[in-house]
Amino acid sequence: MKLIFSxxxxxxSTIDWYGRSASVIFFNGCNFDCLYCSNxxxxxxxxxxxxxxxxxxxxxxxxxxxxxLDAKSxxxxxxxxxxxxxxxxxxxxxxxxxxxxHGLLVGIxxxxxxxxxxxxxxxxxxxxxxxxxxxxxPDDAKRYTIITGGVRDAAxxxxxxxxxxxxxxxxxxxxxxxxxxxTGIARSLKGRDCTYVIQQGxxxxxxxxxxxxxxxxxxxxxxxxxxxxxxxxxxxxxxREKGEERII
Numbered sequence: 001m002k003l004i005f006s007x008x009x010x011x012x013s014t015i016d017w018y019g020r021s022a023s024v025i026f027f028n029g030c031n032f033d034c035l036y037c038s039n040x041x042x043x044x045x046x047x048x049x050x051x052x053x054x055x056x057x058x059x060x061x062x063x064x065x066x067x068x069l070d071a072k073s074x075x076x077x078x079x080x081x082x083x084x085x086x087x088x089x090x091x092x093x094x095x096x097x098x099x100x101x102h103g104l105l106v107g108i109x110x111x112x113x114x115x116x117x118x119x120x121x122x123x124x125x126x127x128x129x130x131x132x133x134x135x136x137x138p139d140d141a142k143r144y145t146i147i148t149g150g151v152r153d154a155a156x157x158x159x160x161x162x163x164x165x166x167x168x169x170x171x172x173x174x175x176x177x178x179x180x181x182x183t184g185i186a187r188s189l190k191g192r193d194c195t196y197v198i199q200q201g202x203x204x205x206x207x208x209x210x211x212x213x214x215x216x217x218x219x220x221x222x223x224x225x226x227x228x229x230x231x232x233x234x235x236x237x238x239x240r241e242k243g244e245e246r247i248i
Contacts, residue, residue: 003061003091007083011071017107017129018236018244022077023068025095030084032111033149034135036176038205039083061091065098077105077128086114096126107131112161113154122167129168132161137184147179162192169194175225176201177214186229196232198225200239223247 006028013024026039068078078099085092085108096106109131110118121127136143144155162169171194173185182198189196200222203214217225222237226247229235235248 003094004058005061005064005091005095006058006088009064009067011067012074013079015243016079016081016109016131017077017105020077020105021075022079022105022107023071023075024079024081025064025085027080027082027085027088027091029087030082030111031087031113032084032151032154035147035149035208036174036201036206036211038174038202039081061094064095068095068099068104069102072102072104075104077107079107079109079131081109084111084113086110086117089114089117092117093121093124093126096121097124100126105129109133110161111148111154112158113151115157115160115164118161118164118167122164127167129170130161130164131170131172132158134158134162134171134173134185134188136179136181138162138188140184143179159188162189162194170197171195172197172199174199174201175217175222176203176206176211177217178211180217180225182225182229186232186235190231195234195236196229197236197238197244198222200237202240 007026010024012021014021016022016024080092099106105128106126107129108127112132135147138155138158141155145152148154171189175198200217203212203216206212219239219241222239226235226237230248236244236246238244
């Protein structure tokens with residue numbers, strides 16, 4: 001069966017995997033409808049975006065492979081994002097296998113809803129690092145359901161993904177003034193071998209009207225949030241002004 005890719009690609013990025021240049025492949029479609037999602041243009045599978053779409057038709061997956069090869073001299077990794085890449089397990093595994101076959105590291109930016117699919121990729125040695133988006137404390141199922149647009153078992157699945165073994169894990173939280181429970185999330189990470197990154201939310205990109213009106217956290221405010229969870233061993237912040245900085 002011929003595989004079709006639905007999404008867009010950035011050939012070279014230096015911000016998705018700290019310390020590495022990577023091609024970033026964004027899949028259309030997501031099972032969440034998060035209040036703050038800055039990538040909401042990728043949520044609707046029907047959305048067709050240039051330059052990888054021609055007259056509204058999704059491209060053959062070989063075209064993505066060609067673009068990865070064209071960028072190979074400038075990158076050491078491929079990062080799959082979205083949307084939610086694990087919502088497309090066949091296409092994701094195919095492209096991950098392609099990247100690994102060409103000596104590239106593979107990272108997956110994920111909401112953590114499909115831990116079994118992630119585990120299968122780990123067991124096949126097709127992923128080197130997971131970037132898991134944890135939105136609110138995962139032990140609070142009700143709040144997790146609200147922020148993800150009504151997905152009742154989202155918190156449970158996120159906890160299962162956090163417990164995955166034999167892969168590097170970076171946890172990311174995008175913070176806005178209306179919800180920024182960094183302490184609660186950090187407590188759920190205590191004792192886990194992971195990096196925690198607090199990301200500066202950009203309200204203007206959020207689909208929710210109330211969030212759009214908020215002022216973003218400043219870099220100094222994010223540093224203070226990071227310092228408040230000093231019981232973790234590796235805490236970083238990511239801002240427009242200075243990119244990624246290790247605070248603890």
